[in-house]
Amino acid sequence: MHRRARVGLLAGLLLLTACGTQSAAVTTGSKPSLTQLTPRPLGPTPFTTVHPDPTPAPPRPTCPASGASITVGPVDAALGHRAVVVKLTNCRSTPITVDGYPDIAVLDADRRAMNLTMTRGTSYMAIDPGPKKLVLRKGETALAAISWSNTVEAGEDKASGTYLAVARGKGEHAVVWPVDTDLGTTAKVTLTAWCRTLPT
Numbered sequence: 001m002h003r004r005a006r007v008g009l010l011a012g013l014l015l016l017t018a019c020g021t022q023s024a025a026v027t028t029g030s031k032p033s034l035t036q037l038t039p040r041p042l043g044p045t046p047f048t049t050v051h052p053d054p055t056p057a058p059p060r061p062t063c064p065a066s067g068a069s070i071t072v073g074p075v076d077a078a079l080g081h082r083a084v085v086v087k088l089t090n091c092r093s094t095p096i097t098v099d100g101y102p103d104i105a106v107l108d109a110d111r112r113a114m115n116l117t118m119t120r121g122t123s124y125m126a127i128d129p130g131p132k133k134l135v136l137r138k139g140e141t142a143l144a145a146i147s148w149s150n151t152v153e154a155g156e157d158k159a160s161g162t163y164l165a166v167a168r169g170k171g172e173h174a175v176v177w178p179v180d181t182d183l184g185t186t187a188k189v190t191l192t193a194w195c196r197t198l199p200t
Contacts, residue, residue, distance in 0.1 A: 056162065056178030067092035068168040072177040076125070083125035083147035084179055086166055088194065090136040098142045098194045100131040103170045106161035106181050106189060114161055116187045123147040123190040127199040134194060142194040152184040159183040 063069055073085040090096045101120050105113045122128045126145035134142050146166075152158055161181035167174040183189070192198070 058177055059175060063091035064173060066168065066173065067094070067096045068098070068172070070166050070168070070175045070177075072164060072166060072175075072179060075179065078125065080151060081124045081147065081149050082182065083123070083145050084164070085198070086144045086146060088136075088142045088144075088168060090138055090140055093138050095135050095137050098134040098136060098168060100169060101191050101193050102144050102146075103167040103172065103174070104146060104189070104191065105165040105174070106183070107163040107165055107176065108160075109162045111163060111176065113165075114159065114187075116159075116183070116189055119188065119190050120193070121190060122192070124149075126190075126192050128192040129195040129199050131193040132195065134196065142196060143198050144194050145192045145198060146189060148181060148183050148189045149186045150182040150184040151186050158185065159187050 058071075067090050069089045069091040071087045071089070073087065076083050076085075086102055088098060088102075104118070106116055108114055120128065123145075125147040136142060146164065150158075160183060162178065163176050164179040164181065165174040165176050181189075
C-alpha cells in the first residue's frame with residue numbers, strides 16, 4: 001500500500017465529529033373533523049413549489065446504553081480506492097469490551113441494505129491488524145477502516161450506497177451514517193478489525 005494513501009486515511013481521523021446514534025420520529029394520524037371534510041369552492045389551483053430532499057446529515061450526538069458510541073470520518077480517496085475510518089468511543093463510566101470486526105451494511109437512498117460482498121482483511125487503503133480483544137475505559141477509543149474500490153467495467157451499471165450502518169459487533173445496535181460509497185461494479189467492501197491505532 002502506498003504510504004500517501006495511509007497518511008490520508010489517518011488524517012481523516014481529525015475530522016471525526018462527536019459520537020451519536022440516530023432515531024426516527026413516528027407521526028400518528030388523527031380522525032379528520034367535519035370542517036376538514038367540507039369541500040372547498042372551485043377555483044384555480046395554486047402552484048406548488050417542490051423542494052429537493054436535504055443532504056443526509058450525521059446523527060445527533062448521544063451516548064447509547066451500550067456505551068459504544070460510533071462515528072464515521074470523511075471518505076479518503078487514492079487511485080480509484082476509497083476508505084473511511086470508524087471510531088468507537090466508550091462514553092460511559094465503566095469499561096466496555098471491543099473484540100473482532102465491526103458489523104456493517106451499505107444502504108441505498110431508501111435505507112435498504114445492498115447486496116454486497118463483505119470481506120475481512122487488508123486492502124489497498126488499510127492494513128488489517130487482526131482481531132484482538134480491547135478493553136476501553138471511559139473516553140478511550142478503538143478504530144477500524146472500511147474500504148472499497150470504484151472500478152467500473154464498460155456496459156455495467158454502477159453500484160452506489162448513500163449510508164453506512166455500523167455496529168460494534170454482530171447483533172448490536174447500528175448507527176446509520178451518511179457516506180457516499182461509489183462501489184463501481186466491484187460490489188465489495190473490506191473491513192479491518194478494531195484496534196487502538198491503525199497500522200501504517
